[in-house]
Structures are given as structure tokens and as C-alpha cells.
């Protein structure tokens with residue numbers, strides 16, 4: 001994988017770009033999200049102010065994916081407020097963030113055409129060289145002519161991440177990017193995440209993989225039943241989590 005293509009300074013990569021306001025801190029206050037009579041996010045308070053990789057952990061159904069969609073502005077809160085450096089979500093703010101879903105969507109066309117579509121939509125250069133440069137960091141340049149529909153799970157995930165990163169986000173949110181990937185593909189995705197961090201991109205990563213969280217996290221937020229139980233520096237979280245719920249989860253015991 002050619003990481004240099006990623007690290008080489010391009011305008012607009014850092015979290016605080018020249019002329020553009022930083023997006024941090026993220027402040028979430030009293031956030032409620034109800035759907036179908038169910039309270040999915042329950043008076044949630046959350047603050048992320050540090051750069052680097054923030055990992056979100058918590059059991060199935062805790063509300064992790066819904067929370068990402070809320071802070072990215074894809075879902076409208078039932079109540080509460082979300083602000084990025086004091087600003088409410090807008091189309092402009094959303095364009096400065098990337099969100100890669102649990103099952104990323106790719107278009108029914110080649111890998112290269114998927115990348116061209118994303119670059120063109122954003123008004124960025126989208127000739128062959130630009131497409132190759134955007135695919136290279138994910139190790140996908142040689143697959144440009146392949147139909148995206150036949151990609152393996154790991155390749156598809158890397159395409160989705162390369163596509164998001166090519167748009168130079170200040171914040172990149174990843175929802176379980178390595179589920180069902182083998183160790184080599186997981187390592188490739190983790191390298192992309194680490195590279196993004198090295199470029200100054202704020203990463204918010206949902207994972208169930210405790211090893212991955214240990215390898216990547218700068219801080220960990222533990223979510224359970226639609227509430228944040230703690231946001232703790234990673235070293236401390238894994239040794240002595242602040243909440244009983246996180247301790248139970250890390251011990252592999254069932255969380256009720």
C-alpha cells in the first residue's frame with residue numbers, strides 16, 4: 001500500500017485548514033432520538049474535543065450507528081442539540097465530514113468510475129491520474145477497471161474509505177469498518193485509519209473489536225442503552241474504565 005500518496009501534503013487535509021474553521025469540539029447535549037415509539041438515544045450528553053481517533057464501543061443495539069447518523073445530520077433529533085465548534089449541522093459542515101456505513105454502498109460500475117463519480121460530484125479533478133492517486137493509498141489502483149460489485153468485503157470497505165478520504169474530510173466517521181474482514185484486510189483498513197489521523201483528520205470509529213480499539217484509540221466513548229457512560233483516554237479506559245457497564249463489557253460478561 002502506498003501510504004506516501006496519502007501523507008503527501010495536499011491543501012485542505014488538516015483538521016484545521018487554512019481559512020476553514022476547525023470542526024471540534026463536538027458538543028452533544030440532551031440528545032433524544034425516538035422512532036416507532038422506542039427511545040433509541042436517551043438524553044445523551046457527549047463532548048469530543050481532542051484530535052486523533054475517538055472510538056465508540058458498546059453492545060449491539062446500544063445506538064452507536066444511530067448516534068453517528070445524528071451527529072452527521074442524516075437523522076433529525078427528537079430533542080436536544082448537536083454542535084460542531086458552536087455551529088449547528090448544515091450542508092456545508094456535512095460536506096466537510098465523511099461517514100462510511102457499516103455496509104458501504106458502491107455504484108454498479110467499475111472501481112475507477114465509483115471514484116470518478118465522487119470526485120466529479122464535489123467538483124474535484126477526476127481524470128485518470130486523479131482517480132489513480134485517490135485509489136493508490138487503499139491499494140486499489142490495480143483494480144480500477146474491476147466492477148465494484150464483485151469486490152471482496154475488504155476491498156469494498158477500502159474503496160468506501162478511499163472515496164471518503166479523497167474528498168478531504170476534516171472528520172471521518174467509520175461504522176464497524178472491519179466486520180467480517182480477515183486479519184490482512186483488517187490491517188490494511190487500520191493502516192488507512194492511522195494514515196488519516198496522521199493527516200490531521202479527526203476519526204470517529206465504531207468497533208466491537210477490543211484489539212482494534214487498543215491499537216487505534218486515543219479516547220473511548222462507551223455507549224449503552226442510548227446513553228454515554230464515559231469518554232475516557234484509551235490507556236485509562238482499558239485498564240480501569242470509569243463505568244461498571246464498560247467493565248462488564250470489556251470482561252466479556254453480558255450487559256443488561
Ligand SMILES: Nc1ncnc2c1ncn2[C@@H]1O[C@H](COP(=O)(O)OP(=O)(O)OP(=O)(O)O)[C@@H](O)[C@H]1O
Nearest residue numbers: 035036038040058059060061062063064065066067
Ligand atoms: N429506523 C429505525 N426504526 C426503529 N428502530 C430503529 C431504527 N434504527 C435503529 N433502530 C433501533 O435502535 C437501536 C439502536 O440501533 P443502532 O443501529 O444504532 O445500534 P448499534 O449500537 O449500532 O448496534 P450494532 O452493534 O448491532 O451495530 C436498535 O434497537 C435498533 O433496532
Ligand SMILES: [Mg+2]
Nearest residue numbers: 064065102175
Ligand atoms: Mg451499528
